Amino acid sequence: MSNFDQEISRFGTHAVKVMQCENLDDCKEYIALGLADMDIAVAPVIREALHKVVDRSIYGYTSVDAGHTFKKSLKNWLKTRFDQDIEEEWVLYSNGSLEVLKSVLFAFTQPGDGVIIQRPVYGHFTQIIEDECHRKVQDARLLKDDKNYYTMDFDALEGQCSNPHNRVMVLCSPHNPVGRVWTADELNKVLEICRKYDIILVSDEVHADLTRFGHVHTPILKLARPTDKVIQIMGIGKTFNCAGLQCANAIIPNKRLREQVRYVHGDRGINPFSLEAQVAAYSEEGAQWLDDLNNYLDETVRQVEDYFAKELPQVKISHPEGTYILWFDFSDLGLSPDVIHEQIYNRAKVILQDGSHHDPDQGQYFQRMCYPSPRAQIMEACKRIVKALKEVL
Numbered sequence: 001m002s003n004f005d006q007e008i009s010r011f012g013t014h015a016v017k018v019m020q021c022e023n024l025d026d027c028k029e030y031i032a033l034g035l036a037d038m039d040i041a042v043a044p045v046i047r048e049a050l051h052k053v054v055d056r057s058i059y060g061y062t063s064v065d066a067g068h069t070f071k072k073s074l075k076n077w078l079k080t081r082f083d084q085d086i087e088e089e090w091v092l093y094s095n096g097s098l099e100v101l102k103s104v105l106f107a108f109t110q111p112g113d114g115v116i117i118q119r120p121v122y123g124h125f126t127q128i129i130e131d132e133c134h135r136k137v138q139d140a141r142l143l144k145d146d147k148n149y150y151t152m153d154f155d156a157l158e159g160q161c162s163n164p165h166n167r168v169m170v171l172c173s174p175h176n177p178v179g180r181v182w183t184a185d186e187l188n189k190v191l192e193i194c195r196k197y198d199i200i201l202v203s204d205e206v207h208a209d210l211t212r213f214g215h216v217h218t219p220i221l222k223l224a225r226p227t228d229k230v231i232q233i234m235g236i237g238k239t240f241n242c243a244g245l246q247c248a249n250a251i252i253p254n255k256r257l258r259e260q261v262r263y264v265h266g267d268r269g270i271n272p273f274s275l276e277a278q279v280a281a282y283s284e285e286g287a288q289w290l291d292d293l294n295n296y297l298d299e300t301v302r303q304v305e306d307y308f309a310k311e312l313p314q315v316k317i318s319h320p321e322g323t324y325i326l327w328f329d330f331s332d333l334g335l336s337p338d339v340i341h342e343q344i345y346n347r348a349k350v351i352l353q354d355g356s357h358h359d360p361d362q363g364q365y366f367q368r369m370c371y372p373s374p375r376a377q378i379m380e381a382c383k384r385i386v387k388a389l390k391e392v393l
C-alpha cells in the first residue's frame, strides 16, 4: 500500500530540486516545488524490482533481448492504458526525452532553422532548440481566455508552418505548464497543418499518464496516418518518479524518419536499472499505483483551488486537465514581478519556477508550481504564499 503523505527529505541526495536552497542555513524551512520531480516514494513494485537488480551484484551491458523486453512492456502499456497499437520495431530507447528531441533536431534541421513551439511552454524546449542545437524558436503562442484557459491559435500555427525555414514542430501533450489535455479535434487540426506544410511533428507526451479526473489523453500516433512524419515521445520519468533513471523512448512508425533519428541518436543498450524499473512500472501493480496517485493529485488540486478562491481570489490558476503542474497568474494583485518573486521565494520560503522561464515575453507575472508532493506540504506552501502576499497588498 502506498503512502502518498509520507515526507521524504531530498537534502543531501544531490537532488537538483532542492539545489537552490540546500546551502542555506535555514534550508530545512524551504519548500521546493519548482521542478517537475516528485517527492512521493515510487510504487513498491518498482522499488522491489530495483532491489533485485542491486542484489545481482553485477551491472553489466544488457543484450538485444533487453530491448525486446523494454519495447514489449511499452507496447502492452499503450494498449491497456490508451488503446494504442504500436509495433516494437517503431520504438527507439533513449536516456531521456530531451536527448531524443535533440537528436530529432540535429537529424532534420540545420543551424538557424526555425522550430515551432507554443508558448507558454516547458522552458527546456527553448534551451534545447536555441542553446544546445543553435536553431531558432518560432512561437505559435497559445490563446488564453479570462479564466486563464488556454487553446491553440491555429492561424498562428499555420503561419509558422507555412514558413519554409521552419521544419519541425514540438508539441507538448499534455501541456506543461498550462495543464491542457488536448482533444482529438485539436490534435487532428495540428496533424492536418503539419501534413499540409510537410512539417515533422514531435509530440512530447512524457505527462501522458498524469491526467486529472474526467480527462483522457490521446497519443498523437492514434490519430496520425501511416505516412505522416510524426514522433511520439514517452517515458516513465514523470509518471513513476524515475526521472533520474533516464529512461524514455521515441515511437516512430515512419521507417525513413526512424532510421534518420537512429543514425544521429544511436541505438544503445538499456541501463539494467531503467529496464527493470519500466517493466515494473508498466505492470498491473504499477497501473494501480498510478490510478491511486492520480486520485491523490486530483484532491490536491481541488484543495489548492478552493484555498486560493477563498483566501486570495485575485490569483488565477489555470485549471489543470493533466500533468502535476499548476500555472499561477499573479497579475491582478497590482504587485510588480520582483515583489511577487521576493514575497514567495524569500518571505514565504517557497521555491517555485518563474513564469518567464516558460514564457520569456509574457510570463513575468506567472509562477509554476509542481504539486506531486505530500499534500500537507503543498497546502503549507499555499498558506505561506498567501500570507506573504497579503503582507504587501
Ligand SMILES: Cc1ncc(COP(=O)(O)O)c(C=O)c1O
Pocket: 036, 095, 096, 097, 098, 099, 122, 172, 176, 204, 206, 207, 235, 237, 243, 247, 248
Ligand atoms: C514536457 C517535458 N518534456 C521533457 C521533460 C524532461 O524529460 P527527460 O528527463 O526524460 O528528458 C520534462 C520534465 O519536466 C517535461 O516536463
